[in-house]
Amino acid sequence: MGVTEQGLLERDKDTMTLNMGPQHPSTHGVFRVVLEMDGEIVRSAEPDIGFLHTGIEKTAENKRYVHCIPMTDRLDYLSPPQNNLAFCLTVERLLGLKELPARADYLRVIMCELGRIGSHLVWLGTHALDIGAMTVFLYAWREREMILDLNEMISGVRMMTSYIRVGGVAKDATPQWLDGVRKFIDHVPAKIDEYESLLTNNPIWLDRTRGIGTMTKEDALNWSMSGPVLRASGIDWDWRKKRPYSRYDEFKFDVPTQDHGDVYDRYLVRMEEMRQSREIIKQALDNLPDGPYKIEDNKVSLPPRDTLHTSMESLIHHFKLVSDGVKVPKGSAYVPTEGARGEVGFYIVSDGSNTPYRMKLRAPSFMAIPGMCKMMEGSFIADVVAIIGSIDIVMGEVDR
Amino acid sequence: MGLMDEAVDNVETEINNLKLNAKEALDQLGAEFSGAVYDSILTTKLGKVVGWAQKNALWPATFGLACCAIEMMAMANSRWDSARFGAEVFRASPRQADLMIVSGRVSQKMAPVLKRIYNQMPEPKWVIAMGACSSCGGIFNNYAIVQGVDRVVPVDVYVPGCPPGPEALLYGVIKLQEKILKEAGSEKARQRVA
Amino acid sequence: MTNEEIKEQLEATFGDAITHAEVSPHGECVIRVAVEQLSAVMEDLKQNKDFDYLSQITGVDYLEQDREPRFDVVYELFSLTKDRHIRVHVGLPEDEPTIPSVYHLWRGADFPERELFDMFGFNVTGHPNMKRLIMPEGWEGHPLLKDYPLTVEEIAFSHNPDHKSELIKTQEDVKADPWA
Numbered sequence: 113m114g115v116t117e118q119g120l121l122e123r124d125k126d127t128m129t130l131n132m133g134p135q136h137p138s139t140h141g142v143f144r145v146v147l148e149m150d151g152e153i154v155r156s157a158e159p160d161i162g163f164l165h166t167g168i169e170k171t172a173e174n175k176r177y178v179h180c181i182p183m184t185d186r187l188d189y190l191s192p193p194q195n196n197l198a199f200c201l202t203v204e205r206l207l208g209l210k211e212l213p214a215r216a217d218y219l220r221v222i223m224c225e226l227g228r229i230g231s232h233l234v235w236l237g238t239h240a241l242d243i244g245a246m247t248v249f250l251y252a253w254r255e256r257e258m259i260l261d262l263n264e265m266i267s268g269v270r271m272m273t274s275y276i277r278v279g280g281v282a283k284d285a286t287p288q289w290l291d292g293v294r295k296f297i298d299h300v301p302a303k304i305d306e307y308e309s310l311l312t313n314n315p316i317w318l319d320r321t322r323g324i325g326t327m328t329k330e331d332a333l334n335w336s337m338s339g340p341v342l343r344a345s346g347i348d349w350d351w352r353k354k355r356p357y358s359r360y361d362e363f364k365f366d367v368p369t370q371d372h373g374d375v376y377d378r379y380l381v382r383m384e385e386m387r388q389s390r391e392i393i394k395q396a397l398d399n400l401p402d403g404p405y406k407i408e409d410n411k412v413s414l415p416p417r418d419t420l421h422t423s424m425e426s427l428i429h430h431f432k433l434v435s436d437g438v439k440v441p442k443g444s445a446y447v448p449t450e451g452a453r454g455e456v457g458f459y460i461v462s463d464g465s466n467t468p469y470r471m472k473l474r475a476p477s478f479m480a481i482p483g484m485c486k487m488m489e490g491s492f493i494a495d496v497v498a499i500i501g502s503i504d505i506v507m508g509e510v511d512r
Numbered sequence: 513m514g515l516m517d518e519a520v521d522n523v524e525t526e527i528n529n530l531k532l533n534a535k536e537a538l539d540q541l542g543a544e545f546s547g548a549v550y551d552s553i554l555t556t557k558l559g560k561v562v563g564w565a566q567k568n569a570l571w572p573a574t575f576g577l578a579c580c581a582i583e584m585m586a587m588a589n590s591r592w593d594s595a596r597f598g599a600e601v602f603r604a605s606p607r608q609a610d611l612m613i614v615s616g617r618v619s620q621k622m623a624p625v626l627k628r629i630y631n632q633m634p635e636p637k638w639v640i641a642m643g644a645c646s647s648c649g650g651i652f653n654n655y656a657i658v659q660g661v662d663r664v665v666p667v668d669v670y671v672p673g674c675p676p677g678p679e680a681l682l683y684g685v686i687k688l689q690e691k692i693l694k695e696a697g698s699e700k701a702r703q704r705v706a
Numbered sequence: 707m708t709n710e711e712i713k714e715q716l717e718a719t720f721g722d723a724i725t726h727a728e729v730s731p732h733g734e735c736v737i738r739v740a741v742e743q744l745s746a747v748m749e750d751l752k753q754n755k756d757f758d759y760l761s762q763i764t765g766v767d768y769l770e771q772d773r774e775p776r777f778d779v780v781y782e783l784f785s786l787t788k789d790r791h792i793r794v795h796v797g798l799p800e801d802e803p804t805i806p807s808v809y810h811l812w813r814g815a816d817f818p819e820r821e822l823f824d825m826f827g828f829n830v831t832g833h834p835n836m837k838r839l840i841m842p843e844g845w846e847g848h849p850l851l852k853d854y855p856l857t858v859e860e861i862a863f864s865h866n867p868d869h870k871s872e873l874i875k876t877q878e879d880v881k882a883d884p885w886a
């Protein structure tokens with residue numbers, strides 16, 4: 113920068129550079145975005161990620177498949193069962209498992225939908241908090257505590273359950289847990305109505321979110337948006353409906369879409385998704401089939417413990433599975449699933465051994481960030497916060 | 513004339529010596545008084561009062577990195593209310609905070625940022641390493657994660673867990689409060705400020 | 707158009723460039739393209755076959771399997787308007803891993819291509835902002851290559867105190883930092 117005759121610094125550009133993050137209350141994790149500001153208006157936004165890079169993909173190349181599952185929990189840490197499910201579905205496709213027992217699929221669906229509601233509650237609480245509505249933050253966590261208690265009841269861990277395993281689920285559902293889930297779904301609709309009553313027709317909320325961060329249909333497709341962001345822009349695509357997995361085609365639920373593609377529409381889509389998730393859980397509970405909770409092929413899932421005392425075969429299978437792990441045939445597969453944020457999937461390349469050769473997470477937040485930064489162009493600085501909240505990024509899966 | 517010069521030299525040397533001694537004496541006094549609050553006659557008692565005040569108003573800086581941040585938010589919420597222990601507001605600006613809860617895995621790219629935020633906090637300041645990843649690298653022993661945040665900042669309390677439940681983190685905060693009270697009025701507390 | 711028809715049309719248009727094509731039993735259409743014809747095939751997929759959604763771009767390093775070419779880049783494409791799927795594999799040689807960008811076709815390729823450079827060292831030509839994405843700017847090496855070490859650290863216990871002193875040495879390096 114040069115100096116003028118009067119001793120003032122010369123401007124080398126017209127815009128002011130404002131650094132937002134990585135430590136910032138509204139960036140939803142360690143996300144950094146460098147904004148070029150022209151007064152209050154953002155001219156360009158350049159994202160800088162990698163502050164939470166954990167090397168999970170490289171670490172997974174040295175770990176057995178069952179050891180990768182707890183690591184997948186920590187990718188999208190707001191809805192861990194979804195990551196587990198995406199991973200297990202891909203491994204099961206590589207293994208060639210045609211179908212799992214119905215009870216296993218239903219339990220997986222219940223856990224994933226509970227995870228989806230939990231994730232949307234965090235989204236709602238933090239998004240509203242960023243925009244200024246602090247009450248919703250406290251209310252959303254109240255319901256989330258119920259979900260975390262259910263997680264703890266069935267798997268022992270509040271958040272990172274690692275409940276969904278290759279071949280089924282880890283443990284059977286107890287009657288107490290099923291009661292707890294039923295209590296939760298009886299309690300929740302009134303609460304979602306409560307959140308809506310606070311926000312949906314609130315003039316401040318409407319002013320802060322309507323018309324902000326709009327993305328057209330074509331742009332949303334081109335910038336690889338998925339999940340609620342895509343549906344809020346008008347594209348009716350939900351992987352649970354279009355490529356059903358885990359018996360989702362046996363459930364009746366709607367997929368909400370909106371037209372404008374702004375922050376308010378994404379809010380409406382996610383609120384409705386919470387209601388639809390509750391519907392799915394209700395149907396799963398009402399029709400929960402009896403039977404085994406994991407596949408009975410002992411080369412893939414552990415044999416029942418009581419048979420270990422009597423059957424030599426069970427003992428050997430147990431030993432091989434615990435010491436060596438499941439051996440997956442050579443090949444590569446990718447199974448897209450519908451996560452809370454969009455399309456979650458693992459591209460796994462297997463070389464025939466008991467560790468993945470390459471495990472790559474397709475993270476919806478990772479693909480959404482460039483599109484999000486495009487949305488920020490031309491908006492006010494206060495809208496940047498609203499936009500980041502509406503895309504609902506979680507840095508664990510962005511940086512992996 | 514020679515005698516006068518000698519006398520002048522002697523007087524000058526004496527004055528210089530006196531100046532040097534005075535400077536040393538003043539330095540010593542200064543060192544003692546930099547932790548002024550701790551050095552009055554009622555050192556221990558007053559120090560304890562100050563320690564009690566500090567521990568009951570620990571304001572954390574928002575330093576949520578990863579999954580542990582969600583449990584930290586849960587600790588701040590209504591079920592495990594941390595406000596009743598004094599951690600009322602999570603200050604976004606490190607300049608207004610005195611406690612940094614490092615919640616989450618610290619990557620190589622984030623470590624300099626962490627150090628910078630720590631430096632921006634005014635003294636006295638404390639650090640809680642929340643979770644396995646910030647205590648020791650956790651389940652990620654690889655090129656990307658700093659194996660323990662105590663390689664970057666000094667840590668007072670380690671809270672294990674992956675993630676630790678809000679009750680565990682709250683216990684960690686309470687233990688930190690006990691630590692502050694125990695150290696209050698002593699040399700250790702003075703070193704935190706000096 | 708079913709996946710079978712897409713596969714046949716592509717083979718008809720591009721002939722030799724498509725070295726391998728199949729439709730898996732799960733309905734996944736997988737083709738392998740030579741890197742020289744990649745841009746043409748991608749244009750065709752986007753403009754004529756309505757593949758409007760790029761799901762992801764992955765890189766794979768086949769060093770341990772002694773495969774020629776050493777690297778693979780995998781594009782996962784969907785058509786959300788017409789409900790189609792195709793996976794495109796491109797092999798890249800070890801000495802010259804250069805690949806043309808598809809940013810001009812799908813803006814969603816922005817981050818994945820930067821990640822290819824960052825994690826594997828591929829040279830993606832035609833990308834507007836080719837910089838390191840996930841690793842810090844001055845990082846040397848490309849972590850996801852198979853010959854890059856995982857850098858596992860031995861844990862210091864009381865019975866191997868030598869390791870502890872080595873750990874203390876790393877703290878000195880941190881102290882040399884002027885911001886410390």
